[in-house]
Amino acid sequence: MKLSTSFIAVALAFSSAASASASEVQERGILDNLKPLVSSTGLQLLTTKLTLLAHARQFLKFSQLSDGTRAFGSKGHNATVNYIKTLLDATRYYDTELQTFPYLFSSGEATFAVDNSAVESQWFTYGPAGDITAQIVPVANLGCDAADYPAEVEGKIAFISRGTCEFGLKVALAGAAKAAGAIIYNNQPAAVNGGTLGAPERPEVGPYVPVASISGDSAKTILDQIAAGATLTGALHVDATTETRYTSNVIATTKGGDKNNIVFAGGHTDSVPAGPGINDDGSGTITILDIALRLPLFKVNNAVRFGFWTAEEFGLVGSEHYVTSLPAEEAQKIALYLNFDMVASPNYGYFIYDGDGSAFNLTGPAGSDHIEKTFEDFFKSKKVISAPTEFSGRSDYGPFLDVGIPAGGLFTGAEGKKTAEEAKWWGGEAGVDYDICYHKKCDDLSNLNTEAWVLNSKAAAHSIATYARSLNGIPRTKKASVANNRVAALSYDDRRHYSCGHKIESS
Ligand SMILES: [Zn+2]
Structure with missing residues (x-):
């Protein structure tokens, strides 16, 4: 906090005007012109782990306002949004906007016990x-048809296998059969990892009933006992809140620079309900916030816009809202979009979105290849190996790709496992997740690798400075039709069941 305030003080000294009278605006314009043109080395200077960590400590404190989470609509998230907006406003270098809209929030916990054993x-x-x-009553087949539910399920707990149709349909069919509750068990030995009923309600089928998932292994024990003639009593307890909450994106655009050629950088401000989200995506948010607070030391040729997205974890909601409410001529002014979602994973890799499709065959709009190369060149200059990561649109850059805006970004890995080769390149532990605290309560300050964070922050500064100076290599003709983008072949519905590259199971 202390360091960042001093950055603002420096920036303010440059801007100087305390109120915006006409002569002062003119004065500020003259002062801005005296600033040096932004450069990669200039904007990388003063990137320190102390500053980054000072913001991270604030984010952790905000999560403590709402029981350890910064999920959208929580006090912790609202405090994060206010913090960012207040710091950016204090620079007087940006036009800032809170883009506020309602969205359905849902969070809960379930416990289940059979004959008193959990x-x-x-x-x-x-x-x-x-x-x-109530008694546990197995449902026939996969529970995708009303006829699968026997009459005796009424007032009991319907016991349903996963498979073929959506979870939400099974739960509504159980409700239509007047079951009191439902358990959906995995059709594989392991647990169902993160599940959604997909839609808030399905009145055309039936009412939802309280429901939880269990592993295939646990289900086998239960089904074997029932098959042997036992009558089992289940105790299902579900705590849940589902309600409409108002939430905000923060959008900040430099007052200076060419606004017909906007360089856009973004990250998401919300966490999952399960944890404080300090790496996901505190790290990316703070990376661009820190750059946004240093940029006022410079002038820019092209305007720079920062997007701090809400509700990414509910399916790219904030960025999607921004892009879909943007008039076509405004979208045309955005030259490119840079995304920073998880850039300080503890067992990190230096991954760059594969915008040219060379590794994963999903190519972005023309210019995405150039962005990838800009990041590659940065890591080469630091003698650090980088590797491509799939350009799937499964973070906040997805909505930008949909309207033909070239994109790129960095990623240090989530629930995937580091390979032996990667451990040779980057150190860390092979065979272990890049981020063992991904989407968990332990995604706190101790979950950050500051060496990776500082280097990625410099890479981000390099990309923003490079394009704020010049858009050479980025096509500025009319955006190509979306149909030309390989990435657009993935349906939005497919993408929205992901958060930070992590599949949220819906069937
Ligand atoms: Zn994320």
């Missing part, structure tokens, strides 16, 4: 709250 279980997004103690 069975590990998980809640489904949009699953209603409730307390049920």
